[in-house]
Amino acid sequence: MPSAPIYLSPPDVGPAEEVAVLRALRSGWATPFGPEVDAFEQEVSQRVGVPYALALNSGTAALHLGLLCCGVRPADVVLVPTVTFVATANAVLYSGATPVFVDCDPATGNVDVELLGEVVADLRRAGRRIGAVMPVDMFGSCVDYDPLLALCREAELPVVEDSAEALGSTYRGRHAGSFGDAGVFSFSHNKMITTTGGGMLLSHDADLIARARHRANQARIPAQHHEHDQMGFNYRLSNVLAAIGRAQLSRLDEMTARRRRLREHYSKLFASVDGVEVLAENDPGSNCWLTVIVVDPQLTGWHAADLARHLAQADIETRPAWKPMHRQPLFAAAEARLTGAADQLFARGLTLPSGSSLDERQIDRLTGEIHGFVDQHA
Ligand SMILES: *Cc1c(COP(=O)(O)O)cnc(C)c1O
Numbered sequence: 382m383p384s385a386p387i388y389l390s391p392p393d394v395g396p397a398e399e400v401a402v403l404r405a406l407r408s409g410w411a412t413p414f415g416p417e418v419d420a421f422e423q424e425v426s427q428r429v430g431v432p433y434a435l436a437l438n439s440g441t442a443a444l445h446l447g448l449l450c451c452g453v454r455p456a457d458v459v460l461v462p463t464v465t466f467v468a469t470a471n472a473v474l475y476s477g478a479t480p481v482f483v484d485c486d487p488a489t490g491n492v493d494v495e496l497l498g499e500v501v502a503d504l505r506r507a508g509r510r511i512g513a514v515m516p517v518d519m520f521g522s523c524v525d526y527d528p529l530l531a532l533c534r535e536a537e538l539p540v541v542e543d544s545a546e547a548l549g550s551t552y553r554g555r556h557a558g559s560f561g562d563a564g565v566f567s568f569s570h571n572k573m574i575t576t577t578g579g580g581m582l583l584s585h586d587a588d589l590i591a592r593a594r595h596r597a598n599q600a601r602i603p604a605q606h607h608e609h610d611q612m613g614f615n616y617r618l619s620n621v622l623a624a625i626g627r628a629q630l631s632r633l634d635e636m637t638a639r640r641r642r643l644r645e646h647y648s649k650l651f652a653s654v655d656g657v658e659v660l661a662e663n664d665p666g667s668n669c670w671l672t673v674i675v676v677d678p679q680l681t682g683w684h685a686a687d688l689a690r691h692l693a694q695a696d697i698e699t700r701p702a703w704k705p706m707h708r709q710p711l712f713a714a715a716e717a718r719l720t721g722a723a724d725q726l727f728a729r730g731l732t733l734p735s736g737s738s739l740d741e742r743q744i745d746r747l748t749g750e751i752h753g754f755v756d757q758h759a
Contacts (some may be wrong), residue, residue: 387747388697390571390671393636393738397628404599405624413438415620421582421627428630429556431564431583433590436618436626437597439544440567440580443518444472446593446616447563447582448513451539453478457512458504458716462492462706463641463723465517468567469543470706478512478543482707489728490519490702494528500718501536513539518547519703520558520732521670522661526552526560541565545580548573549637551666558583563593568622573636573670573701574629576622595707636737637668643744644669645737650748654755656680660702660730671735673702675726683758690752702730703711 405417405602428435437443453459455477461470463482473480485499486493497514504511509559514533516524524542533540542561544550550557560562564574568579584590593599600613618626629636640730644667651674660673676685689699706728707717734747 384696384746387698387734387739387743388736389698389700389732389734390736391738392570392575392577393632393736394625394629396574397632398625399623401628402621405621408621411659415623417620417623421618421623421630421759424504424627424630426583428633429558429564429583430716431559431585431609433558433584433587435582435593435597436578436588436623437616438579439584439616439617439667440543440565440569440572441468441472442597442614442616443565443567443580443582444515444541444543445475446467446596446614447541447561447565448472448476448515448592449596450589451513451541451562453512453539454510455722457510459512460500460514461521461706462515462517463526463717463719464490464492464519464701464703464726465543465706466545467706467709467711468514468545469517472710473515476512480706480712480715482712482715482719484707484718484720485519485723485726486525487722489522489664489725490730491522491628492516492529493720493722494525494532496718496720497529498532501532501538505536511536511538515541515543517543517545518550518587520660520673521547521550521557521668522664523547523550523552523666526555529544539563542670545569546572546670549633549667549668553666554653557583557668562586568626568629573640573668574626574633576626576629577619579618579626581620592595612692636669639737639739640735644672644740645673646744646748647733648671650751654681657757660726669735671710671732673730673732675729677729681758685729687755687758688751689731692747692750695746697734697748697750699734700732702726704734
């Protein structure tokens with residue numbers, strides 16, 4: 382009997398989520414607001430240690446509102462790491478501003494903070510208005526926030542933290558999502574927890590979240606009739622999906638532990654293979670969302686893509702690390718400050734199955750396939 386495919390990061394849902402959906406439906410709140418939404422906001426807010434939170438129908442919506450409510454305007458530039466998912470940069474486009482891309486630290490894939498400082502100085506010298514800086518906590522590893530926040534405070538730049546991948550991660554004892562003027566989580570199907578699609582915007586600033594809440598609900602003013610004072614958006618999260626989110630959040634620690642065990646498993650597996658490193662391996666605060674290996678073909682004698690092909694034949698899904706934004710057709714004409722690190726990570730990186738729902742049998746099969754490939758090439 383052929384075995385079932387192994388996916389990169391499939392949703393991990395079960396009885397707790399079923400119970401939650403029924404509870405929400407039977408309560409009558411099949412609505413984009415309601416008690417499950419309120420409770421989900423409170424629970425995430427408490428978990429992350431940020432007092433105000435707004436549940437939304439995607440992480441991308443949260444990024445968009447975060448930028449708008451931090452005062453980003455058309456004609457601004459916004460600094461975005463070139464290694465990220467396109468949503469970060471698309472949110473900048475939605476706001477009418479222009480992204481300027483910055484290369485990464487090769488050890489983590491996160492933005493190169495020193496280079497970011499140079500770009501800020503150069504843009505300022507050229508008289509450009511920088512609307513915001515968007516650090517992205519890549520693959521669940523926090524950006525080096527001490528220098529980044531010092532830099533942004535000094536330059537008086539708002540920070541919108543894209544923590545879509547980093548729920549549960551920490552940096553020096555503080556939670557991902559708590560570092561910026563606004564922080565963003567995604568609850569897309571492949572993230573740490575899922576609502577099948579959803580996101581959240583968090584802030585230490587009550588007024589910022591109030592303004593974002595207004596915009597997310599078509600900028601509707603309380604009145605008997607429909608009255609609107611701004612361009613608004615239909616960005617609210619369904620109460621039924623918020624219930625799924627609460628069940629998922631209650632399982633976050635357990636699910637994170639399973640991803641961490643997988644990361645440790647990969648670390649051991651590749652420890653003896655010269656030329657293979659696990660990205661951000663030494664970050665104790667990572668939630669281990671996805672494990673990325675970086676393959677130096679000069680030392681291994683094989684490329685990341687060769688392993689990917691081998692695993693694909695065994696119905697095991699892998700993916701290259703994010704294709705840098707400066708290589709996307711969408712951003713062919715965009716400004717970018719590059720060192721070559723992002724290009725190298727794209728050429729050499731491979732994202733391995735990292736889901737919290739992988740069972741022992743799947744992990745054994747995966748391990749066998751990787752051993753087989755490595756031995757064959759030794
Ligand atoms: C997933 C992701 C997003 C977008 O989240 P959605 O909920 O899918 O809109 C944004 N940024 C990064 C870095 C992501 O990985």
